[in-house]
Amino acid sequence: MQSRSPSAASRWPWLVVVLVVAGAGWWLFRQNLQGIGDGAAPAPQAGAQAQPVLPSAPPAPEAPAIAHPIDTSASADAAAPALPALADSDAPAWEALAQAAGNDGALGLLLREHLIQRIVVMVDNLTLPSLTRNAMAVKPVDGSLQVQESDAGMVIAPANPQRYAPYVQAFTHADAEALVGAYKRFYPLFQQAYAELGKPNGYFNDRLVEVIDHLLNAPAPAAPVAVEPDGKGHFRYTDPSLESLSVGQKALVRLGLEQEAAVKTQLKAIRTALTRM
Template identity: 40%
Template sequence: MTQRRQTSRFPAFLIALGIVVALIVAGYLGWQRFKPPEELAATAPVETPAVQPTPISPETPPAPSPPAIEHPVETLVAEEGAEKQTPLPALADAGADAFVTERLTELLTRRNVLTFLQLDGFVRRAVATVDNLARAQAPVMVWPVNPTPQRFSTQRSAGGTEETIHPDNAKRYAPFVTLIESVDTAKAVALYRRLYPLFQQAYEELGFPGRYFNDRLVQVLDHLIATPVRNEPLAVTLVEVKGEVPSTRPWVRYEFADPALEDLSAGQKILLRIGPENHRRLQAKLVDIRGRVARR
């Protein structure tokens, strides 16, 4: 007889992975580096006295140059006769969240946006989540999605010696994968290109000045796509809690029993937890997106 255990850790992160990556698809009609918007007000030039450059001593190496951009995003250029677009707000503006929410609603519908997304600081959340997917931890407080009340289930073998992810668990993820597959890629491309200055600014604020967010996105996509599909049942273990305070949330203590799997990144472990069929479907979407964001 099998025994089911219930947890609620993973479904929201699947939505984070799918919706965030689906939204963050780059323009592929050209490959010019994105040019920042012009300054709102020009200032008069100020004459300054000529200054001789200070020679660099052999003991003081010059500051390293920013890495070259590998996958630049094309600048949007308004077509002749097209309706003038609303200027993009600055990331720190009070109306930035409302602007982004309106664009997301046009892409995903109001119902899906309100059901799944964390709209406050969405751009910063999306950027942080994409960056974290290739790392060991992806903190829930920066997810761009709402946690789901659904539960993750496991089963024990007949002898009770091994606990694995329950086969039926994958069914819970299928609707989310279907939603991800249904996102209009062409509209997502246009949205990403439209909002790219905000994504870039958020990435630099995250602690990567001089780095290019779209390059990081391609790195993360390559990392996730390389995750092998596992068809066999995956063993998990409930980590023991030591101390006098009892654990009231056992669902946050599950780990893969195989140390090699547990050492994978947060994003790769998500792909394994959702089941092989969902993994293949989502992987196909990631491959398609990668082909659009990376320089050809």
């Protein structure tokens, strides 16, 4: 069996997916020019200067319709403390997630500093071809991608999914309703973090649902999955259709079939909870 260092796309980002929200907004600008009538324009008065016809100012950008709104006012708990500022939210958000997950250890894979902002950035980037370390909200998976030679060439080794077991277990064993409840309470901060990414008209919960749907569409190829060196000390999928997947879908494909099925089951439960609010 051979092992090599994984690419950035192979780092596992699953526990975080459950806590986040989505809504990629689009802008619609309309430029209405002031029309000129068919008849001749009246002559300017003597000594008066003709005023040029200027284009009208474009209207303000239209906010996209919200598909999956979250009513945070209806869920406010009178006994719960007021939300902190986003810059001061790390400790309260961690405590709320620990309660929802059932224990602090399940969150040991998360990076605590700037937790909400990291989650928002990572979720928003899961549909891209790759992720940088700065866009991660979880710690990189230990070890290297495990591969082995076969009659068909180099493939991902059957033992490789064990590297992801702590991430998969933490994600799939969490109570989806409790996690979404904690997320809903802190939603104004998630939305603020999303707006600060340069998407003031985007709705983060819509974006989260969009990303979940994207992940659920990841293929589940039968093992063994063929890989090949990429010339940079990493591996890439031999099948072009797999190599062209997003970083999020590639991570799912890298799991074992049972792990991928379990993650997708949990994603569906989370989606249901997110869209029922």
